[in-house]
Structure formats: structure tokens, C-alpha cells
Amino acid sequence: MSMESRPGVTAGVKADLENTDFGAAAARIQRRLKQRNTPLNVAITGESGSGKSTFINAFRGIGDEDEGAAPTGVVETTSQVTPYPHPKYPSVILWDLPGIGTTRFPADEYLKLVGFEKFDFFIIISDPRFRENDVKLAQEIQRMKKKFYFLQSKVxxxxxxxxxxxxxxxxxxxxxxxxxxxxx
Structure with missing residues (x-):
């Protein structure tokens, strides 16, 4: 039985994310994964500059300047798909994806360039509002019959x-x- 088909687990993760309790969400996911000892590959996606790398660092409980942090900045910093295992829950791997719609990752080639199908779960981060590319990502994830959450950053x-x-x-x-x- 997958996590997606376990309403209690999914509802709990959703509540934790809505309350910005990233540690609790990771712990809940990890408890479930320990039952199966299966890695969970979570893609963090959205447009460049939306706060994807900052979210990954916050979720992992580390600062942007700490060793092993996902690079952040005022210009495009993520140029390749990069894994970041959670320090306490190594089965939970957050994947920092480059921003969709940039010159290096145009929207019409994005899914192929980042290997979209290999991820189990998605968090689409948008700033300050959800845009056409965010909707396209959500539609593709639904087409693959996978789960996702929208997260609006910089609220x-x-x-x-x-x-x-x-x-x-x-x-x-x-x-x-x-x-x-x-x-x-």
C-alpha cells in the first residue's frame, strides 16, 4: 500500500506542511518509510527564484550558509537536478530542480531535461502567485498519477x-x- 493510498499519513503530512512544521512532516514520512524501508524522492519544482532551494534548506533544518545547504541567491543558482537527503531521515530525498521557464530549462523541454517521471512526490513552489508553468507542472503530475502540493513562498x-x-x-x-x- 503506497503512502498516497493511506489517508491518515497523507492528511498528517498535509497538516504539517500547512502549519510549516517541516520537521514533523519529514518525521511522519520517515516513520511510514521505515515500515517499508523505501526511499521517497520528492521533487521541489517551480519557477526560478521562487524559493525552492531555501525551502529545501528549511525542510532539512539547516541554514542557507550551512555546510551541505542547497545554494541560494538573488540570481539563478540551481543549474542541475541535485539530491539533498534529510539529515535525520536519509530515506527522504529532496531533489532541487532547476527553475522551469529559464533559458537553460525552457518550459516545453523541462520535463524531459529534469527527468520528471523518476520522482515519487512533488512540491510546486510559486512566488508570488501561481502561474501558467505551475499549472502545467500540476497537470503533468496528475497525468502521471502522482501526488503534489502547491506551496506559495514569500507570503x-x-x-x-x-x-x-x-x-x-x-x-x-x-x-x-x-x-x-x-x-x-
Whole structure:
């Protein structure tokens, strides 16, 4: 029985990710994997600059400047598909994929260039909003009958901007609006 067909495991991972408790999500996945001792290859994908490498470092519980961290920067830094095993749960391997839609990884060749079919699970990261390439990735993942999550990064910037521009700012209402947009 795969993790995808275990509602309790999937729901728990989803709740952990929604609460940004990456360590708990990794631990939950690892407990399930220990039962089968099977690696889980998680592709972290999205457009260049969306925060994929920063997410990988946060998920692994390390800083961007720590040894073994995924390189981050203000320019395109990920130029090849790179594995990053979780330090506590080595069966969970996060794969840092180059950004889709760059000159080196055009959208129409992206899936082939990164070997999209070899991954078990996907996290599509977008900043600041989901775009056409994000939808295309989701559609391809669904076509492969695999699971994915959308993750909108840099929400803190959206909240700060909303706070500056709205007289009647409400953080919960702003987050609710962002969540509804993601669901759509």
C-alpha cells in the first residue's frame, strides 16, 4: 500500500506542511518509510527564484550558509537536478530542480531535461502567485498519477504589502485570500 493510498499519513503530512512544521512532516514520512524501508524522492519544482532551494534548506533544518545547504541567491543558482537527503531521515530525498521557464530549462523541454517521471512526490513552489508553468507542472503530475502540493513562498512579503496598503488590515483575512487563490 503506497503512502498516497493511506489517508491518515497523507492528511498528517498535509497538516504539517500547512502549519510549516517541516520537521514533523519529514518525521511522519520517515516513520511510514521505515515500515517499508523505501526511499521517497520528492521533487521541489517551480519557477526560478521562487524559493525552492531555501525551502529545501528549511525542510532539512539547516541554514542557507550551512555546510551541505542547497545554494541560494538573488540570481539563478540551481543549474542541475541535485539530491539533498534529510539529515535525520536519509530515506527522504529532496531533489532541487532547476527553475522551469529559464533559458537553460525552457518550459516545453523541462520535463524531459529534469527527468520528471523518476520522482515519487512533488512540491510546486510559486512566488508570488501561481502561474501558467505551475499549472502545467500540476497537470503533468496528475497525468502521471502522482501526488503534489502547491506551496506559495514569500507570503511574509505579501502580508507586509497588504498591511502597508490597507487601512483595515487583517492577517487572517489576507492569509485566507491567499489560500483560496492557491486552491483555485
Amino acid at each position: 511574509d512579503k505579501d502580508i507586509r504589502a497588504a498591511k502597508r496598503t490597507r487601512r483595515e488590515f487583517n492577517v487572517e483575512r489576507t492569509l485566507s485570500t491567499i489560500r483560496k487563490n492557491c486552491a483555485q
